Amino acid sequence: MKFATWNVNSLKVRLPQVLDWLAEHSDITALCLQETKMDDPTFPQAEIEAAGFHVVFAGQKTYNGVAIIARAPIEDVIINIPGFADPQKRVLAATINGIRLVDVYIPNGQSLDSEKFPYKLAWLAALKEFIAQELQQHPKLALLGDYNIAPEDRDVHDIKKWEGGVLVSPAERNFFNEFIQLGLVDSFRLFEQAEKSFSWWDYRGFSFKKNAGLRIDHILLSSALAAQCSACEIDVEPRKHERPSDHTPVIATIL
Protein backbone atom coordinates (compact mmCIF):
# COMPACT_ATOMS: atom_id res chain seq x y z
CA MET A 1 0.00 0.00 0.00
CA LYS A 2 1.07 3.57 -0.65
CA PHE A 3 -0.33 6.62 1.09
CA ALA A 4 0.37 10.12 -0.15
CA THR A 5 -0.21 13.73 0.82
CA TRP A 6 -0.26 16.78 -1.46
CA ASN A 7 -1.18 20.39 -0.79
CA VAL A 8 -2.60 21.28 -4.21
CA ASN A 9 -3.22 25.02 -3.62
CA SER A 10 -6.64 25.03 -5.36
CA LEU A 11 -8.15 21.77 -6.61
CA LYS A 12 -10.00 23.76 -9.29
CA VAL A 13 -6.67 24.62 -10.90
CA ARG A 14 -4.89 21.36 -10.06
CA LEU A 15 -7.56 18.66 -10.66
CA PRO A 16 -6.10 17.63 -14.06
CA GLN A 17 -2.65 17.30 -12.48
CA VAL A 18 -4.06 15.27 -9.59
CA LEU A 19 -5.87 12.84 -11.91
CA ASP A 20 -2.80 12.55 -14.17
CA TRP A 21 -0.58 11.90 -11.15
CA LEU A 22 -2.91 9.19 -9.85
CA ALA A 23 -3.02 7.58 -13.30
CA GLU A 24 0.78 7.57 -13.45
CA HIS A 25 1.01 6.20 -9.90
CA SER A 26 -1.40 3.28 -10.07
CA ASP A 27 0.06 1.87 -6.84
CA ILE A 28 -1.17 4.80 -4.70
CA THR A 29 -3.82 3.45 -2.30
CA ALA A 30 -5.01 6.85 -1.10
CA LEU A 31 -4.07 10.49 -1.62
CA CYS A 32 -4.77 13.17 0.99
CA LEU A 33 -5.24 16.69 -0.37
CA GLN A 34 -5.04 20.06 1.36
CA GLU A 35 -6.02 23.57 0.30
CA THR A 36 -8.74 22.45 -2.10
CA LYS A 37 -10.13 26.00 -1.69
CA MET A 38 -13.68 25.06 -2.69
CA ASP A 39 -16.95 24.53 -0.87
CA ASP A 40 -18.67 21.15 -0.96
CA PRO A 41 -21.32 21.95 -3.63
CA THR A 42 -18.59 22.85 -6.14
CA PHE A 43 -16.30 19.89 -5.31
CA PRO A 44 -15.56 17.80 -8.46
CA GLN A 45 -16.88 14.58 -6.91
CA ALA A 46 -18.38 13.29 -10.19
CA GLU A 47 -15.14 13.73 -12.15
CA ILE A 48 -13.08 11.96 -9.49
CA GLU A 49 -15.56 9.09 -9.18
CA ALA A 50 -15.78 8.82 -12.97
CA ALA A 51 -12.01 8.25 -12.95
CA GLY A 52 -12.63 5.21 -10.75
CA PHE A 53 -11.96 6.56 -7.26
CA HIS A 54 -13.75 6.92 -3.97
CA VAL A 55 -13.57 10.40 -2.46
CA VAL A 56 -14.53 12.28 0.69
CA PHE A 57 -14.13 16.01 1.23
CA ALA A 58 -14.71 18.88 3.62
CA GLY A 59 -14.29 22.32 2.17
CA GLN A 60 -15.13 25.99 2.34
CA LYS A 61 -15.05 28.83 -0.12
CA THR A 62 -11.65 30.42 -0.94
CA TYR A 63 -9.56 29.00 1.91
CA ASN A 64 -8.42 25.66 3.38
CA GLY A 65 -10.36 22.51 2.49
CA VAL A 66 -9.26 18.84 2.67
CA ALA A 67 -10.12 15.71 0.69
CA ILE A 68 -9.12 12.04 0.50
CA ILE A 69 -9.12 10.17 -2.82
CA ALA A 70 -8.83 6.37 -2.60
CA ARG A 71 -8.96 3.25 -4.75
CA ALA A 72 -10.78 1.35 -1.97
CA PRO A 73 -13.95 2.27 -0.04
CA ILE A 74 -13.60 5.02 2.57
CA GLU A 75 -15.12 4.33 5.98
CA ASP A 76 -15.74 5.97 9.38
CA VAL A 77 -15.24 9.57 8.24
CA ILE A 78 -14.76 12.35 10.78
CA ILE A 79 -14.70 16.01 9.69
CA ASN A 80 -12.77 18.50 11.87
CA ILE A 81 -11.48 17.92 15.40
CA PRO A 82 -14.35 16.75 17.65
CA GLY A 83 -14.99 19.24 20.46
CA PHE A 84 -12.84 21.96 18.87
CA ALA A 85 -15.14 24.59 17.38
CA ASP A 86 -13.52 25.79 14.15
CA PRO A 87 -15.25 27.13 11.04
CA GLN A 88 -12.09 26.38 9.02
CA LYS A 89 -12.06 23.00 7.28
CA ARG A 90 -8.66 21.50 7.99
CA VAL A 91 -9.12 17.89 9.17
CA LEU A 92 -10.51 14.72 7.63
CA ALA A 93 -10.12 11.32 9.29
CA ALA A 94 -11.10 8.10 7.52
CA THR A 95 -10.34 4.38 7.37
CA ILE A 96 -9.11 2.77 4.12
CA ASN A 97 -8.05 -0.90 3.91
CA GLY A 98 -8.08 -1.00 7.71
CA ILE A 99 -5.60 1.88 7.99
CA ARG A 100 -6.68 5.04 9.82
CA LEU A 101 -5.70 8.18 7.89
CA VAL A 102 -5.87 11.63 9.45
CA ASP A 103 -5.48 14.28 6.73
CA VAL A 104 -4.49 17.66 8.20
CA TYR A 105 -3.91 21.18 6.95
CA ILE A 106 -2.27 22.70 10.00
CA PRO A 107 -2.62 26.52 10.19
CA ASN A 108 0.25 28.62 8.86
CA GLY A 109 0.26 31.09 11.75
CA GLN A 110 1.37 34.01 9.53
CA SER A 111 3.93 35.44 11.99
CA LEU A 112 4.87 35.01 15.65
CA ASP A 113 3.08 38.25 16.63
CA SER A 114 -0.04 37.60 14.55
CA GLU A 115 -3.34 36.68 16.19
CA LYS A 116 -3.21 33.68 13.87
CA PHE A 117 -0.23 32.29 15.78
CA PRO A 118 -2.04 31.52 19.07
CA TYR A 119 -4.80 30.01 16.90
CA LYS A 120 -2.17 27.71 15.38
CA LEU A 121 -0.91 26.64 18.82
CA ALA A 122 -4.44 26.07 20.20
CA TRP A 123 -5.27 24.14 17.06
CA LEU A 124 -2.18 21.93 17.49
CA ALA A 125 -3.08 21.26 21.13
CA ALA A 126 -6.56 20.15 20.07
CA LEU A 127 -5.14 17.98 17.28
CA LYS A 128 -2.78 16.28 19.72
CA GLU A 129 -5.70 15.30 21.98
CA PHE A 130 -7.66 14.06 18.96
CA ILE A 131 -4.74 11.95 17.71
CA ALA A 132 -4.23 10.46 21.18
CA GLN A 133 -7.87 9.33 21.13
CA GLU A 134 -7.70 8.05 17.56
CA LEU A 135 -4.58 6.03 18.36
CA GLN A 136 -6.42 4.18 21.12
CA GLN A 137 -9.07 3.05 18.64
CA HIS A 138 -6.83 2.65 15.59
CA PRO A 139 -3.35 1.22 16.24
CA LYS A 140 -2.56 1.46 12.51
CA LEU A 141 -2.71 5.22 12.02
CA ALA A 142 -1.05 7.70 9.69
CA LEU A 143 -1.11 11.46 10.33
CA LEU A 144 -0.37 13.08 7.02
CA GLY A 145 -0.65 16.50 5.50
CA ASP A 146 0.71 20.01 5.38
CA TYR A 147 2.03 20.57 8.91
CA ASN A 148 3.38 24.07 8.30
CA ILE A 149 6.25 23.02 10.58
CA ALA A 150 9.85 22.37 9.51
CA PRO A 151 10.86 20.00 12.33
CA GLU A 152 14.63 20.49 12.20
CA ASP A 153 17.14 22.98 10.80
CA ARG A 154 18.10 20.49 8.08
CA ASP A 155 14.50 20.79 6.82
CA VAL A 156 15.14 24.46 5.97
CA HIS A 157 17.25 25.65 3.01
CA ASP A 158 18.59 28.64 4.92
CA ILE A 159 17.82 28.59 8.62
CA LYS A 160 19.23 32.09 9.17
CA LYS A 161 16.63 33.46 6.77
CA TRP A 162 13.76 31.71 8.56
CA GLU A 163 14.86 31.94 12.18
CA GLY A 164 12.45 33.98 14.31
CA GLY A 165 9.52 33.27 12.04
CA VAL A 166 6.67 30.80 11.82
CA LEU A 167 7.24 27.21 10.66
CA VAL A 168 10.53 26.92 12.58
CA SER A 169 9.73 28.42 16.01
CA PRO A 170 10.48 26.34 19.14
CA ALA A 171 6.77 26.39 20.09
CA GLU A 172 5.80 24.78 16.78
CA ARG A 173 8.67 22.30 16.80
CA ASN A 174 7.70 21.32 20.35
CA PHE A 175 4.27 20.36 19.08
CA PHE A 176 5.83 18.28 16.32
CA ASN A 177 7.83 16.48 19.01
CA GLU A 178 4.69 15.95 21.06
CA PHE A 179 3.29 13.92 18.17
CA ILE A 180 6.50 11.91 18.25
CA GLN A 181 6.00 11.42 21.99
CA LEU A 182 2.54 10.02 21.27
CA GLY A 183 4.41 7.19 19.55
CA LEU A 184 4.33 8.50 15.99
CA VAL A 185 7.38 8.29 13.73
CA ASP A 186 8.46 10.67 10.94
CA SER A 187 8.46 8.11 8.11
CA PHE A 188 10.78 10.26 5.98
CA ARG A 189 13.56 9.97 8.56
CA LEU A 190 13.26 6.19 8.82
CA PHE A 191 15.35 6.05 5.66
CA GLU A 192 18.49 7.58 4.24
CA GLN A 193 17.53 10.72 2.32
CA ALA A 194 19.31 13.19 0.10
CA GLU A 195 20.48 16.35 1.86
CA LYS A 196 18.27 19.37 1.22
CA SER A 197 15.12 17.36 0.64
CA PHE A 198 12.12 19.71 0.65
CA SER A 199 8.39 19.53 -0.07
CA TRP A 200 7.61 23.24 -0.60
CA TRP A 201 9.25 26.03 -2.57
CA ASP A 202 8.11 29.65 -2.77
CA TYR A 203 6.72 30.67 -6.16
CA ARG A 204 8.93 33.76 -6.03
CA GLY A 205 12.56 34.21 -6.94
CA PHE A 206 13.18 30.91 -8.75
CA SER A 207 13.09 29.13 -5.38
CA PHE A 208 12.50 25.70 -6.88
CA LYS A 209 15.32 26.08 -9.39
CA LYS A 210 17.60 27.09 -6.51
CA ASN A 211 16.13 24.38 -4.24
CA ALA A 212 15.41 27.08 -1.67
CA GLY A 213 12.66 25.11 0.05
CA LEU A 214 11.28 23.72 3.28
CA ARG A 215 10.18 20.25 4.35
CA ILE A 216 6.80 20.99 5.91
CA ASP A 217 4.64 18.18 4.47
CA HIS A 218 4.93 15.02 6.52
CA ILE A 219 3.68 11.47 6.99
CA LEU A 220 3.85 10.40 10.63
CA LEU A 221 3.12 6.74 11.35
CA SER A 222 2.03 4.90 14.47
CA SER A 223 4.57 2.34 15.68
CA ALA A 224 2.50 -0.52 14.22
CA LEU A 225 2.56 1.11 10.79
CA ALA A 226 6.15 2.29 11.04
CA ALA A 227 7.19 -1.34 11.51
CA GLN A 228 5.61 -2.07 8.11
CA CYS A 229 6.98 1.00 6.33
CA SER A 230 9.53 0.22 3.61
CA ALA A 231 9.97 3.66 2.03
CA CYS A 232 9.10 7.34 2.22
CA GLU A 233 9.85 9.67 -0.65
CA ILE A 234 9.15 13.17 -1.88
CA ASP A 235 8.05 13.25 -5.53
CA VAL A 236 9.42 16.53 -6.91
CA GLU A 237 8.19 15.87 -10.47
CA PRO A 238 4.84 17.71 -10.15
CA ARG A 239 6.68 20.85 -8.99
CA LYS A 240 8.35 20.95 -12.45
CA HIS A 241 5.05 21.07 -14.33
CA GLU A 242 3.38 24.07 -15.89
CA ARG A 243 1.27 25.89 -13.31
CA PRO A 244 2.39 23.75 -10.36
CA SER A 245 1.29 23.80 -6.76
CA ASP A 246 4.00 25.26 -4.54
CA HIS A 247 3.94 21.94 -2.61
CA THR A 248 4.80 18.52 -4.03
CA PRO A 249 3.60 15.03 -2.97
CA VAL A 250 5.08 12.90 -0.19
CA ILE A 251 4.54 9.12 -0.39
CA ALA A 252 4.92 6.40 2.26
CA THR A 253 5.00 2.71 1.32
CA ILE A 254 3.47 0.21 3.77
CA LEU A 255 4.18 -3.50 3.35
Added chain:
DNA sequence: ATGGCCTTTATGAAAGGA
Protein backbone atom coordinates in the same frame (compact mmCIF):
# COMPACT_ATOMS: atom_id res chain seq x y z
C1' DA B 1 14.44 45.70 -0.15
C1' DT B 2 8.44 46.94 3.90
C1' DG B 3 9.77 43.07 -2.62
C1' DG B 4 9.50 39.15 -5.75
C1' DC B 5 4.55 34.84 -7.13
C1' DC B 6 0.11 32.49 -7.25
C1' DT B 7 -4.95 32.04 -6.12
C1' DT B 8 -9.13 33.93 -4.75
C1' DT B 9 -12.83 37.32 -5.10
C1' DA B 10 -14.47 40.21 -8.32
C1' DT B 11 -13.61 43.56 -12.19
C1' DG B 12 -9.72 46.88 -8.98
C1' DA B 13 -7.07 45.85 -5.41
C1' DA B 14 -6.16 43.27 -1.52
C1' DA B 15 -5.70 39.22 1.49
C1' DG B 16 -3.43 34.95 2.46
C1' DG B 17 -0.08 31.77 1.83
C1' DA B 18 4.94 30.08 3.69
